Amino acid sequence: MGWGEYAAAVVVFFLTHSAPVRPPLRPWLVARLGPAGFGLAYSALSLGVLAWLIGAAGRAPYVPLWAWAPWQNHLALAVMLPVCLILALAVARPNPFSFGGARNDRFDPARPGILRATRHPLLLALALWAAAHLVANGDLAHALLFGIFAAFAGLGMRLVDRRRRREMGARWDRLDAARRAARPVPMTWPGAAARVAAGGALYAALLWLHPWLFGVSPLG
Template sequence: MTWLIVATIYWLGIHFLVAGPLRPAIAGRIGETGFAGLFSVLSAIGLAGLIFAWAAASYLELWPPGTLLGYAPLVLMPFALLFFVPSVTQKNPTSAGPPAAGSAPLPVFGITRITRHPMLWAFGLWALGHLLANGDLASLLFFGSFLVVSVNGMFSIDRKRRRSMGARYEAFVAQTSILPFAAAAGGRQTVSWREIGWWRPLAAVILYLAIIHVHGELFGMPAIPGLTMGG
């Protein structure tokens, strides 16, 4: 458990400090490309540390498993995957990497009409569902750290893009929203299912069913509570 606490602090530290207030100084010395490489290495180390520490951590129950909370991943993961698939198959000004160059308006297309942070919503929903379902301290630290980083990342990315892109990003923000469908509900945007395409939701459903099928073998626990490993 001690190593998991250390890994959690490290993971939060690199996202809140290195990628936050320390970023300008570090990037000023090694450049944006160098910073991106450095942060990728630090993140890989942090992710590996979290996984190994969580797997080895002792079990301390916080709330009893087997309740309705055990079904939280089954409910939340379809939505997570519906955000995830478009986030990796459509361009988005909030994606990792250097800001889009030029002076042309940033495109609002597909999933960004629903939310400008689809990937972070995907990871946040994944983390929340598994945090609720597991109900132990180690899972609270492990999944909670991903949840916190995902939520903070939405606001952090907006701040960084505003600084680097100015009015271009402000115009993008004015047409989009963090909260899914909020821009459409406020009359600032129109959702286009044609831009998202039929195959992306289908891919998300197929991926969801595949995860349910292999979850027990890969992670030692069936995706459906009460289902035995054999069926």
């Protein structure tokens, strides 16, 4: 289907990442699915649309923009390890600064964990993933794909900050100042060790599954 499928996938991606999280649709969905059900359904929808978008980029007409070189793969491999570690350290953690936190009432600004480095670890991981893959894919469809993701992540940080600051008022400033002043230590050492191990396992799994999922080996 070429560019038509690709354009449709881009539109659906942005619709599914904007409409379900905005009022009045989000409160309506949460009331019927529950917070956990909404989170699971939204995650499944996001992953499904993401898989379609990546597949559509691969099926779009090939228009080269720059030549491939081995160092581009090496860069992506190097960047993806911290991406996996950030994901492992951030998923299902309290994060009152974002819309994806779990049990936000339990957030301790004195031990913020990964939030000591950034308020938006998941968006940071998305930005790093997109930037690394942008360098390694020099055709028009993938350059647009990963460029959109990088811009989406960067802009998303600002938009989420603005909305959450408006919703939380002075509490946002207090929590942000406290988490920046906290010592850079994990929430718990055993928990951090387990999550780092999970991040390493995710990295290894992605290396192994990449040829089957995306048709290209990241090892060259």
